[in-house]
Amino acid sequence: MSGQTFQLHVNGTSYAVTAPDRKTLGDALREDCGLTGTHLGCEQGVCGTCTVIVDGRPVRSCLMFARQAEGAQIRTVEGLAQGERLHPLQQAFIDAHALQCGFCTPGFLMLIVGALEQDPDMTEDELAEVLSSNLCRCTGYAAIAKAALAAYPRPATPAE
Amino acid sequence: MKLPAFDYACPETLDEATALLAEAGGDAKVIAGGQSLLPFMAFRLAAPSLLVDLRKIAGLDGIEVADGEIRLGAMVRWRDILDSAALARALPLLPAAIGHVAHYQIRNRGTLGGSLAHADPASEFPCIAVLCGASVDVVGAGGHRTIPADELIAGPMETTLEDDEIIVAVRFPRWPEGRRWAFDEFALRHGDLAIAAVAAAYDMDGPHIAHARVAVMGATDTPQRVPPAEDALNGRAPDDDTFGAAAAAASAAIEPTEDLHAGAAYRRALVGTLLRRALAESCAREREAAE
Ligand SMILES: Cc1cc2nc3c(=O)[nH]c(=O)nc-3n(C[C@H](O)[C@H](O)[C@H](O)COP(=O)(O)OP(=O)(O)OC[C@H]3O[C@@H](n4cnc5c(N)ncnc54)[C@H](O)[C@@H]3O)c2cc1C
Numbered sequence: 001m002s003g004q005t006f007q008l009h010v011n012g013t014s015y016a017v018t019a020p021d022r023k024t025l026g027d028a029l030r031e032d033c034g035l036t037g038t039h040l041g042c043e044q045g046v047c048g049t050c051t052v053i054v055d056g057r058p059v060r061s062c063l064m065f066a067r068q069a070e071g072a073q074i075r076t077v078e079g080l081a082q083g084e085r086l087h088p089l090q091q092a093f094i095d096a097h098a099l100q101c102g103f104c105t106p107g108f109l110m111l112i113v114g115a116l117e118q119d120p121d122m123t124e125d126e127l128a129e130v131l132s133s134n135l136c137r138c139t140g141y142a143a144i145a146k147a148a149l150a151a152y153p154r155p156a157t158p159a160e
Numbered sequence: 161m162k163l164p165a166f167d168y169a170c171p172e173t174l175d176e177a178t179a180l181l182a183e184a185g186g187d188a189k190v191i192a193g194g195q196s197l198l199p200f201m202a203f204r205l206a207a208p209s210l211l212v213d214l215r216k217i218a219g220l221d222g223i224e225v226a227d228g229e230i231r232l233g234a235m236v237r238w239r240d241i242l243d244s245a246a247l248a249r250a251l252p253l254l255p256a257a258i259g260h261v262a263h264y265q266i267r268n269r270g271t272l273g274g275s276l277a278h279a280d281p282a283s284e285f286p287c288i289a290v291l292c293g294a295s296v297d298v299v300g301a302g303g304h305r306t307i308p309a310d311e312l313i314a315g316p317m318e319t320t321l322e323d324d325e326i327i328v329a330v331r332f333p334r335w336p337e338g339r340r341w342a343f344d345e346f347a348l349r350h351g352d353l354a355i356a357a358v359a360a361a362y363d364m365d366g367p368h369i370a371h372a373r374v375a376v377m378g379a380t381d382t383p384q385r386v387p388p389a390e391d392a393l394n395g396r397a398p399d400d401d402t403f404g405a406a407a408a409a410a411s412a413a414i415e416p417t418e419d420l421h422a423g424a425a426y427r428r429a430l431v432g433t434l435l436r437r438a439l440a441e442s443c444a445r446e447r448e449a450a451e
Pocket residue numbers: 044045046189190191192193194195196197198199214234260261262263266269270271272273274275277278282283284285325326327328351352353354
């Protein structure tokens with residue numbers, strides 16, 4: 001293994017990572033921190049599957065070098081559940097059948113949790129726009145939207 | 161897909177950054193939000209030997225709305241523009257256009273300086289900068305200079321920046337009270353790159369339109385003003401006939417690009433439709449505000 005050694009703070013734990021400068025945050029989380037819950041799909045910024053939360057903001061971990069996250073607080077899907085107790089959004093995904101193959105699920109979970117923490121007042125329409133950021137090839141999105149609304153109820157968008 | 165190897169520097173001052181760029185002699189690149197550069201590196205469209213990260217350089221992320229002008233630092237992110245109440249009041253066209261940029265996560269990281277330097281013909285910020293006559297402040301190893309936005313953009317993905325130059329800020333002239341504005345865009349999915357978009361701004365001189373500016377992006381190889389459409393607006397009443405004439409003039413004047421998403425004839429028609437619709441909405445917005 002070659003490259004620089006630096007610290008990544010993920011889900012409250014510090015990891016000493018030795019990685020070449022070109023390694024993306026997504027790859028470092030999987031390969032150097034052993035946190036394989038974060039999935040990489042397109043690796044070119046299009047699918048959103050690699051979404052993690054960096055300093056409170058959902059970002060695409062394939063569009064950031066690991067070194068750029070030095071000193072930041074990173075949250076991944078592994079940090080959502082408290083022990084055996086699932087995060088309410090994880091439970092809502094199960095209840096609403098919001099996953100089939102599950103490949104896109106960690107990205108959607110981190111996107112929705114991060115977006116609703118960053119913008120707690122967003123409307124149902126704004127939430128739909130946020131969901132359109134990520135791609136799912138299985139579910140057709142309706143169940144994902146249903147799960148998001150179940151975990152984070154929104155006041156109905158006023159009719160125009 | 162692994163990215164090409166490079167050296168990474170994260171200087172704390174602009175002097176260090178420009179010196180690093182000058183030393184590398186054209187092989188180095190600045191990295192701001194990375195939201196265009198990383199995809200480009202993934203596709204091997206860029207393989208810089210050195211990346212100079214701007215994230216630790218202080219003073220590049222300010223939004224200052226002063227009496228004479230609005231100054232936006234190069235590291236202002238899309239999210240910051242959308243969150244700024246002062247900008248929403250002083251230059252409402254800008255957040256309206258930036259609402260169409262990319263997706264939630266990308267808006268959390270992408271910067272306006274990166275967007276200008278990337279010069280994608282389908283990106284919103286350069287178009288608004290050209291429409292508004294913004295000035296771009298850059299710093300190089302040899303000193304400062306200011307470039308009008310339309311002279312910065314030299315072609316698709318091409319600027320007049322030197323290898324060692326860094327964009328530090330963009331300055332917009334303040335708008336007079338009551339200036340009306342219009343923006344509309346068509347993309348396959350909200351947040352995807354525009355197939356075509358239009359922006360416009362004008363004042364009312366009594367019952368007539370004055371100081372009209374119209375710009376097109378996405379449909380042409382650079383964001384650009386469309387003088388024949390501006391001529392069709394100036395001195396006329398803001399009604400359907402005038403807007404139809406401006407739309408027809410814009411459609412006729414542009415040289416549309418073609419790609420797998422749309423042919424030239426489609427883009428030409430789309431520009432007219434978008435402009436007519438956006439201008440009508442600029443009036444509807446006035447009526448709503450008056451009610
Ligand atoms: C899926 C996807 C969809 C997108 N959709 C849109 C869209 O609809 N509209 C849109 O406008 N953009 C879109 N983008 C691009 C996004 O807005 C980028 O954030 C933006 O174009 C570049 O900003 P950045 O800060 O990320 O720049 P970077 O990626 O860091 O840099 C881009 C280029 O600019 C140079 N550069 C950066 N900062 C400076 C500076 N201060 N001085 C000199 N050179 C500099 C870099 O060297 C590089 O060549 C999309 C991106 C993705 C991945």
